[in-house]
Amino acid sequence: MPLEIPLAPVAERVADLNARYRHHAATEVLEHALTDPQVGRIAVVSSFGAESVALLHMVSVIDADVPVVFLNTEMIFPETLDYQCAVAERLGLTNLRITRPDPTELFLRDPENELHLSDPDACCALRKIDPLEDALDGFDAWITGRKRFHGGKRVALDFFEAAGSWIKVNPLAHWSPENVADYMTNNRLPRHPLVARGFPSIGCVPCTSRVAEGEDPRAGRWRGREKLECGIHFVNGKAVPVLSRT
Template sequence: MPLEAPLPALEERVADLNARFKHRSATQVMSHALTDPEIGPLALVSSFGAESVVLLHMVSRVDRSTPVIFLDTQMLFQETLEYQVDVSKKLGLTDVRTIHPDADQVFKRDPDNILHLADTDACCNLRKVEPLANAIAPFDGWITGRKRFQGGKRVDLEFFEIENGRIKVNPLAHWAADDVKDYMINNRLPRHPLVGRGFPSIGCAPCTSAVKPGEDPRAGRWRGAEKSECGIHFVDGKIQRIASSPEQGD
């Protein structure tokens, strides 16, 4: 596990980065983040969901050996699993790390794979929160696809921020929804096959349904329940849930 920099020093470093890159492009931010030794080793956490291919493509243009963490909850759509393989091959990514929930914990806490029916938060914790926390532990920071237009606490999102003693990089912070679409079209990037079937936000199969015209893009996630977010963030060492994008991490 990397040594964490003292918080004041880390805050100063992040403030300097944001000042220097205030008017730079997403690709410039990505390139610098992956090559600046003061930032340290980073991983891209990707769900290989509806918009994930944008960051994956950017990473492939800078360094195809960048670690990409793909969390297979063992409840994903088969289309997502196949898309992950296809995109990784197309982009030439050489270090895609597929991680899974701890088998012993799954056997202990969800032996029949029905925990999501009784407690979706507990299921997300078992299959997403815990394995992801373990996966990013060796890195000094990680790259996400969060954007200001997603609203909530993200309206003031910067390119660089601090989370639980690590640097988090948000190359797409200043992008609009159309920027994402245009990038995919201009670079001829493959769409997730479920997008064309009404799934603008793609998670685990049991908890994701198609979205009707006019509905919020996340309406198909945990439909009929108050829950609308599976992403987690660490603040002062504690897990906290906040409003999020359709894709976790990317």
């Protein structure tokens, strides 16, 4: 059996990958991410939200057996659960991995399901960050659907970025809203049912509200609070990755 060659430090690999693939199209970046030995073992992390089906379709065309991690926080919309099942079946995703918060931790830290009211950051850590970190154990990299047009700290998003000892891959980083809409239309992909009802960005039920015309698409997330991010990618809008396995 051939010896496994240790991977170089994450920062070195990220710099090399961005240099080599900087001018590639989204599909090419994704194909390389799934096969380049400098990326390592990789999974897709998907919320099955408003725009998720575009990336998932792209992955399914290349390799429908790529691991797809779906995080069920136990507080997501029923429509998202139905959509997840429908999309996975439609695209023929054969390696879907559904992860949930630890039930003992939920009982100890949020027995009344009201932690989001007093400490939404702690709620996100309990229901999103900790379970996702466990789900990604054994992987060297994970693929996201983030894009620069989402604004905030995403405006300078690269195709590859470091997150602790993981690499995050953002193949759609340079896509515009029109690119996403065109891809979904041209491939006849199903829309999340909540989008038509005024939810362009979809999270957990208690912390997601409708967005009025002209508002930022993420205005309905944690409305009325200073909180901007769940913490998977940033801490309160700051570019500090919480997922920092060492």
